Amino acid sequence: xxxxxxxxxxxxxxxxxxxxxxxxxxxxxxxxxxxxxxxxxxxxxxxxxxxxxxxxxxxxxxxxxxxxxxxxxxxxxxxxxxxxxxxxxxxxxxxxxxxxxxxxxxxxxxxxxxxxxxxxxxxxxxxxxxxxxxxxxxxxxxxxxxxxxxxxxxxxxxxxxxxxxxxxxxxxxxxxxxxxxxxxxxxxxxxxxxxxxxxxxxxxxxxxxxxxxxxxxxxxxxxxxxxxxxxxxxxxxxxxxxxxxxxxxxxxxxxxxxxxxxxxxxxxxxxxxxxxxxxxxxxxxxxxxxxxxxxxxxxxxxxxxxxxxxxxxxxxxxxxxxxxxxxxxxxxxxxxxxxxxxxxxxxxxxxxxxxxxxxxxxxxxx
Numbered sequence: 001x002x003x004x005x006x007x008x009x010x011x012x013x014x015x016x017x018x019x020x021x022x023x024x025x026x027x028x029x030x031x032x033x034x035x036x037x038x039x040x041x042x043x044x045x046x047x048x049x050x051x052x053x054x055x056x057x058x059x060x061x062x063x064x065x066x067x068x069x070x071x072x073x074x075x076x077x078x079x080x081x082x083x084x085x086x087x088x089x090x091x092x093x094x095x096x097x098x099x100x101x102x103x104x105x106x107x108x109x110x111x112x113x114x115x116x117x118x119x120x121x122x123x124x125x126x127x128x129x130x131x132x133x134x135x136x137x138x139x140x141x142x143x144x145x146x147x148x149x150x151x152x153x154x155x156x157x158x159x160x161x162x163x164x165x166x167x168x169x170x171x172x173x174x175x176x177x178x179x180x181x182x183x184x185x186x187x188x189x190x191x192x193x194x195x196x197x198x199x200x201x202x203x204x205x206x207x208x209x210x211x212x213x214x215x216x217x218x219x220x221x222x223x224x225x226x227x228x229x230x231x232x233x234x235x236x237x238x239x240x241x242x243x244x245x246x247x248x249x250x251x252x253x254x255x256x257x258x259x260x261x262x263x264x265x266x267x268x269x270x271x272x273x274x275x276x277x278x279x280x281x282x283x284x285x286x287x288x289x290x291x292x293x294x295x296x297x298x299x300x301x302x303x304x305x306x307x308x309x310x311x312x313x314x315x316x317x318x319x320x321x322x323x324x325x326x327x328x329x330x331x332x333x334x335x336x337x338x339x340x341x342x343x344x345x346x347x348x349x350x351x352x353x354x355x356x357x358x359x360x361x362x363x364x365x366x
Contacts, residue, residue: 025109025110025112025113026110026112026113026114027116027129029136030168031168032200032210033165033213034213035210036232036245039294039306042317047338048063048360050108051083051085051091051108052091052108052111052112054338054362055338056338057087058364059084059364060363061085061360061361061362061363062360063081063083064079064358064361065080065081065357066078068354068357079096079097079098080097090109092105116134117134118134127139135160139155140154140155141155155171155172156168156169157170157171162204162208165202166201166204167201168198168199169196169198170198170199172197172220173193173194173195196257197217198215198218199261200213200214209232209238214229215227216257216261216264218254218257223251223252224250225251225252226247226248226249227249227264231243239283239289242281243281244278245278246278247275247278248275250269276299277299278299279296281294281296290308302322304322305323313332314330314333315331316329324347325347327347328345328346330342336364338362340359340361341357341358342356343356
């Protein structure tokens with residue numbers, strides 16, 4: 001005899017599946033363009049964290065990370081990392097002086113995305129990926145009771161136009177969890193009906209450059225609707241010059257987001273948001289089309305400004321908040337344009353202190 005559990009559990013598995021693998025490589029999950037995030041590339045974090053992304057035929061890397069602690073950075077902690085690679089640019093050994101380091105060779109190599117060129121279906125664990133002409137068109141989550149497949153729950157669909165991703169739509173099913181009378185064994189009952197929980201849309205101009213983006217997400221548990229709208233203005237060179245992002249949050253009970261989609265798009269939701277945020281971003285470029293300045297302003301008149309200086313084998317990034325300099329980065333590069341040093345400074349009461357320092361000793365195959 002079984003009794004129904006008092007609560008109904010909605011499986012939100014998507015949130016926990018950010019990294020997935022097939023044949024020891026990650027499957028690239030497409031995202032709608034975010035040109036406002038271009039400044040991230042200046043920091044080259046990917047190359048600092050994983051040697052498979054470095055330029056050239058890298059043989060070995062010794063990385064040293066020094067953190068200066070306490071308010072005035074008078075004490076420091078040093079961590080060392082050692083990588084060796086083969087001529088196929090694969091990590092073959094990895095060691096570190098970090099206690100309980102969970103990083104390993106397999107994970108480092110898996111970060112190189114798997115390239116799919118044809119129509120194919122890939123099943124990995126409880127996820128099914130469907131590709132058309134090399135593009136991911138759907139990602140579905142299977143519900144397993146022990147090892148038995150009992151149905152699909154979450155389903156994400158990707159739509160394209162002119163080789164551009166224009167829509168991402170997430171559907172879910174409700175899953176009822178039942179326990180036996182001893183509250184030991186679980187069984188699942190999967191609903192037959194899908195309901196929409198998130199929707200993203202991008203529109204492009206005649207030059208195939210993104211001009212607007214809409215993201216809608218509904219939290220079924222908190223009963224909160226999040227709506228983000230972003231508009232972009234570009235230059236004649238298709239460089240992003242200005243963008244404005246508006247975010248609204250609503251307390252509302254929805255059974256299916258698709259029933260409200262048109263009203264949300266047309267601003268006819270007839271609900272008052274309990275929170276609204278809006279900010280603008282402005283980019284400035286040099287003659288080589290490199291970003292040299294980025295400013296953001298929000299509705300509260302708070303301002304953040306980044307200035308980037310480029311010199312031979314070096315670059316400097318300075319960040320100021322409300323016109324007060326607070327963080328500064330110094331980068332050095334080798335002849336292969338790989339980062340070999342990063343220094344991060346912070347300002348306390350107007351004085352500059354070294355916060356962290358990363359050095360990369362890179363050796364190449366001859």
